[in-house]
Amino acid sequence: MISQPEPKAEVLTRRDTIVAALRGMLPPEAVIAEPIRLRPYKTDGLAACRQPPLAVVLPETTEQVAAIMRYCHAEGIRVVPRGAGTSLSGGALPMADAVVVGLMKMNRILDIDYADRCATVQAGVTNIGITNAVQDRGFFYAPDPSSQLACMIGGNVNMNSGGAHCLKYGVTANNLLGLKIVTVEGDILTIGGRHLDAAGYDWLGLLTGSEGQLAVVTEVTVRILRSPEGARAMLAAFRSNEIAGACVDSIISSGIIPVALEFMDRPAIHTCEEFAHAGYPLDAEAMLIIEVEGSTEEQESLLARIRVICEQHDPISLKVSQSAEESLAIWKGRKGAFGAIGRISPDYLCMDGVIPTSRLPEVLRRIGEMSDAYELKVANIFHAGDGNLHPLIMFDANDPESFRKAEHFGADILRLCVEMGGCLTGEHGVGVEKRDLMPVQFNAEELEQQRRIKTAFDPDWLLNPNKVFPLATRSERSAHPH
C-alpha cells in the first residue's frame, strides 16, 4: 500500500467546522461529507490505492473554486483536484485530511469559435464531449486517450494526456491555447487565450502535465482541427518483435508519418482477438496497426507504399481494410484491449514507460524474462511511432503476494525504460504510482529544482502534496514549510 503524508491532526479535529464552512459557500448538495457518500471518491483508475477524503466539494463556477481555495489556504487545509477519476497513476487519490475539489459539475461548453479554430470549455467537459460538440461541422479535438469517453479535459491538461494518434497530432500540450486557473491562494488567473505563443514565461506549458501541483484548472481553450477527408487502417503481422520493430523503422525512414502506428505482441494479439473477434493473426509474434489519412486516392497511395515496405520484412500476413467498417474492426481489438485483458485477468496493472523505439526488441525480451521470473503474465501494447510502451501485468488481487509481485514487476519495467534512455511515464503521469521511482530518472538537484517551482506556486504545499515528489526526501520540508 502506498504511503501518504502524515495527516494534519489539527485539520482532522476541525472536520465538522470545515464542512460547515464549505456548506456556507456552496449549495448544500455540493458538499459531501457523509462516509457512505464519500466512498466513490476514495480511489480512481489506480483502484489498489484507497483513501476517503475529509470532504468532497463539487463547485459549478470558477468563483466557487476560488472561494474554496481562499478558505482552504487560510485554514491550511490540503486540496486534491479531481476530474473524472480515470487516472491510472492515482492522480486523484485523496488524503484523510484533504478536501477533494471535484470539477465534474463544471461541464459546460462555453464557446466554439470556428473562424479561429478553438473551443473554450469548463474543466469537467469530457474529452469526447469536445469532439461531439464540433463534429457536425467536420472538426475534432485531436488528443484521444483510451479513456476519452469518461476522462475530462481538466484532467487531460493536468496529465498532458496523449492517445493513439499523437504521432501526428501531438499531445494535450500541443493542442492548448489558454487556461483559466485558480491559484492556491484563490486568485483567478487567465493564461494564454485564443492566440499562439504569448510573450513571457510559458505558464501554459508548465501547467500542462503539472498533475495538480501548481493550480486548479477550471477552464480550457483548446485548438480544434478539421477532420481529414478520410482514414484507413491496415494490419501487418510478423514472425518476431525484431522484424516488426525493423518494419516500423523502415516506415518512418521512408518519410511517411502514419496518423497511428500501434504495435501488439503475441499475448496482446491473442487476448484482444478472443475478446473482439477483429480477425487478428493468431500465428504472429507481433502485429502492427497502421493508419493513414487523406482522400481515397491518397489513402490508397500511402497504403501501397507501406505495403511495399512491409513486404520487405517477411510478413506473415497483410490486411488492408477495404471500408470504414473494416477499419473500425481493426481498431476494435486495440481499443478494447483493457476490457479484453480484464476478461482473462480481472486485475491488471497498466504500465506506461517510454523507450527509444530502437530498443523495443531488447526491452520486450527483458520484459519476457521478468515475466517468467515473477510468474506473472504480461501483454505489451506499444505506440510504436513515439516509443510509449504499455505493458499490462496480470495478477490476482485476492492474493496479496501476487499484487506485491506485480508492483515490483512494474517498477522493474520502468527502471528498464529509464536504463534504455527512456522515461517513467509517457502519458499516465507520475501520480502516487511512480512517485517513489522519481529518483531513478532525476538526481537530487533536479528534484529539488522541480520542488522549488512547486513551492513558488504553492508555498505551503497544500495542493495535491501526496503526488509526484517522493515523500522520503521531503521530510524536513514538512516540518519547516520553508
Place this chain on the structure above:
Amino acid sequence: MSDLLTPTDEEAIAAAIRRAAASQEPLTVVGNGTKSAMLRPVQAARSLSARNLTGITVYSPKELIISARAGTLLSEIEAAVAEQGQHIIAEPPDPGGPQTIGGVVATNLSGPRRVAWGAMRDHVLGVRAVTGHGELIHSGGRVLKNVTGLDLCKLLTGSHGTLAVITEVTLKVLPAPEGVGTLVLPGLDAAAGVAALSAALGSPYSVSAAAWLPADAAARIPLLATFHGPVALVRIEDFVASVVYRTQKLHDDLGGRGEILDDPGSRSIWRAIRDREPLVAATDGAVWRVSVRPSAGPQVLHSVADACGARGYLDWGGGLVWLTGPASSSAHAAVQSAAHDARGSWMLVQAPETLRVAVDVIPPESTPLARITRRVKAAFDPHGILNPGRLYAGL
C-alpha cells in the same frame, strides 16, 4: 559587452555561474548575439555564452530526434537533418547571422509552419541547463513522449536566458515534405484575405502555412510583386501528388480564382515571409510581433496604421501580426493598445536601446501572476544574475 566568457564545457559554465552568484555580479546570457536587439538591454559587466559548446551529440533519424550542444549553429543542424530527408519542424526564422540552437530555443521564435505544426517549444524534448544556483539539471529526455515531473523544457524554452543557461537540447524532427505548393489569392483586402485563410486552415487539406500581405509588402517579394496588390497565401507541404491534389482542391473551394506557385517559388516566398523580408524597418525604427486570435489580425493592422502609420503583414492565418513603425513611445503605446483590445500578446523585437529601456517590451502580468513570476525566477536564479531585466524591468 566588455568581457565575454565562452567556456567550452558544462562544468565551466556552472563554475562561471557559481562565481557570478558568489560575487552577485550579473551576467548577460547570449548565444551568438544575433537577437540582442530584442527585448530590454541587460546591464552587466560580463557576458556568458555557450557558443563554444558545439556539436551534434545524438542524431537518430528513425527515432525522429536530434540532440546538440547549445552552441551548435542552427544551420549545421538543419544541414545534418536535411541530409537524412528530415527538417526542423518549427521553421525558425533566420536573423541574418549565425544563430546557435541554444539561442533559437531560448527565444522560442517559430516560422510560418507554427500555425499547423507547433512552435519550437512544442518540439523541445529535452534540455540540459545550468541554473542560477550553478547546478546542472536536465529535464525531458530523448523520447517523443514524456510526462515525468514538471515540464522544464517548456518553461526554459522562450525564457530568454533569465532562468538558466541552456547547454544542450534534444529536438523532435520530422521527414521533410517531398513537395511544396502555394495557392495565391490576389486582390483580397485584409478581412477577406483572413476569411480565406481561415477557410483554408479549416479545410481537410492540412494547410501548413497561411499569410496575408498588403500591396506594399507583397511588392518586396519578386514572385508576388507581379500580382500588383495584396495577396493571401496558402501553403501545402506533402508528397508531390498530394500537393497537386490539395492545392487544386483549395483553389476550387476558395472560389476558383487564384494561381498556384510551384515548388521552388513556394520555398522562396515562404522563406522571405519567415525572415520578415516583406517588412522594411528603418534603421532607427521599431519592429513588433503581435499574437492575437487570427480573426483579429486585420483590426490590429488597421488600428496601428491609423494611430502611428506603422505597416505590417499577417502570418499564422492572421494571428501573427508583424509591424514596423517609428521607435517612439506613442507608436509603442498604439501597438500595445491594439494588441490589448484584441486580448492578445505582443513583443518589441527590434528597437534602439532608448525605447527598449523606457517601455514594457512584453505585456505586464497581473499582480498575482507577477508574484508567481518573481518566485519562479528566484527559484531558478536566487541572486538575480542571469539576464536581469531582459523581460521585465527589475526582474
